[in-house]
Amino acid sequence: MQSSVRAVVLEKPGVLRLQRFERPRLESGAMLVRITMSGICGTDKHGYKGQAVQYAGTQREVFGPYPAVPGHENLGVIEELAEPRTDFYGLPLRVGDRVLVSPDIVCGECFLCRHSFGYSWCDRIRSYGHLSSDVWPHLLGGWADLMYVLPGSHVYRVPDEISDDIAVLAEPMAVTYSLDLAKSWAALPRQGFSAGDTVVVFGVGPLGIFHLIKARLMGAGTLVAVDVSPYRLELARALGADVTLDPRQLPGPELVTAVRDLTHGLGADVVVECVGIPSVIRDGIEMLRQGGTFVEVGNFVDSGELSLSPHRHFVAKNIRLLGMTNLAYTGFIPSITLLHRHRHELPLARVITHRFPLERAEEALVTSMEPESMKVVIAP
Numbered sequence: 217m218q219s220s221v222r223a224v225v226l227e228k229p230g231v232l233r234l235q236r237f238e239r240p241r242l243e244s245g246a247m248l249v250r251i252t253m254s255g256i257c258g259t260d261k262h263g264y265k266g267q268a269v270q271y272a273g274t275q276r277e278v279f280g281p282y283p284a285v286p287g288h289e290n291l292g293v294i295e296e297l298a299e300p301r302t303d304f305y306g307l308p309l310r311v312g313d314r315v316l317v318s319p320d321i322v323c324g325e326c327f328l329c330r331h332s333f334g335y336s337w338c339d340r341i342r343s344y345g346h347l348s349s350d351v352w353p354h355l356l357g358g359w360a361d362l363m364y365v366l367p368g369s370h371v372y373r374v375p376d377e378i379s380d381d382i383a384v385l386a387e388p389m390a391v392t393y394s395l396d397l398a399k400s401w402a403a404l405p406r407q408g409f410s411a412g413d414t415v416v417v418f419g420v421g422p423l424g425i426f427h428l429i430k431a432r433l434m435g436a437g438t439l440v441a442v443d444v445s446p447y448r449l450e451l452a453r454a455l456g457a458d459v460t461l462d463p464r465q466l467p468g469p470e471l472v473t474a475v476r477d478l479t480h481g482l483g484a485d486v487v488v489e490c491v492g493i494p495s496v497i498r499d500g501i502e503m504l505r506q507g508g509t510f511v512e513v514g515n516f517v518d519s520g521e522l523s524l525s526p527h528r529h530f531v532a533k534n535i536r537l538l539g540m541t542n543l544a545y546t547g548f549i550p551s552i553t554l555l556h557r558h559r560h561e562l563p564l565a566r567v568i569t570h571r572f573p574l575e576r577a578e579e580a581l582v583t584s585m586e587p588e589s590m591k592v593v594i595a596p
Contacts, residue, residue: 394427
């Protein structure tokens with residue numbers, strides 16, 4: 217049994233180092249998971265840049281912290297259990313089982329935990345990849361050989377038939393449950409997200425590409441992908457986009473006009489914003505039809521403000537605005553089951569574009585910001 221464990225630490229913005237930590241002893245209810253793959257998320261990129269304010273304006277507003285072991289899209293194999301326990305669905309867990317670990321540890325007792333219908337909302341939320349590595353047990357992120365899984369964490373045993381490459385996509389796919397919420401509003405005519413609707417996805421990096429996939433599988437009519445990367449737009453077409461638009465070729469009003477032209481002047485039924493640039497929101501609302509639904513996902517960290525007209529952008533258009541603050545922890549296994557079922561009709565093998573060992577974590581992070589990458593994973 218190894219006595220020390222390698223882990224990548226984000227010491228401060230722009231500084232990543234490979235360090236060694238003592239292998240921790242397990243407290244009651246904990247486990248050690250040997251990481252197979254850990255996906256790089258937009259929040260990892262923001263943290264590297266120093267853009268580390270999350271849940272701004274709420275009781276759980278947090279900055280950083282630094283230092284921390286990044287990595288919250290984690291797939292691994294149980295190496296050690298403190299005691300017998302079960303997964304999220306009550307299935308017994310054993311050493312050697314493949315598992316997914318939800319990024320968030322919630323208290324289960326506060327108002328938000330009791331009323332969030334399966335979303336990771338909690339006044340006392342703690343999140344893997346965003347916990348200090350200065351304090352025991354240190355290994356609280358997936359960019360490490362071993363990750364310490366705290367008591368109370370949501371852990372999911374991965375079905376045998378689902379490959380590692382699909383299983384590691386569970387967390388970003390679970391974020392797309394914003395579309396399931398929009399679908400629930402469709403009980404009334406022309407509300408929410410209905411079959412055959414025109415859906416625009418702004419930004420088809422990893423988060424946007426999963427929203428595009430989900431919208432297709434949920435019955436979207438015309439799917440429109442908007443991005444400045446020709447590589448990502450081509451992949452979006454392969455995954456179901458009917459129309460791709462590059463904002464550099466259609467500045468401002470021309471982009472809005474292009475979407476309106478596709479919809480006989482009405483505007484899109486649903487717009488999903490996955491860019492994370494506040495100014496994009498204005499164009500997204502402008503291209504929405506009256507009574508349409510706008511899903512805001514991209515600005516998960518505080519990236520600034522923008523000016524909108526309450527009359528023009530909200531009241532006159534009578535829009536439905538859905539902010540997605542976190543993933544659905546009830547969506548992990550349903551998400552990968554859905555991807556697995558459609559693996560033969562979707563080129564999902566193209567979604568993971570790069571794999572890096574721990575020693576090249578900084579290169580992995582920089583690569584994930586390049587326009588010719590999609591999902592980049594750390595594979596210790």
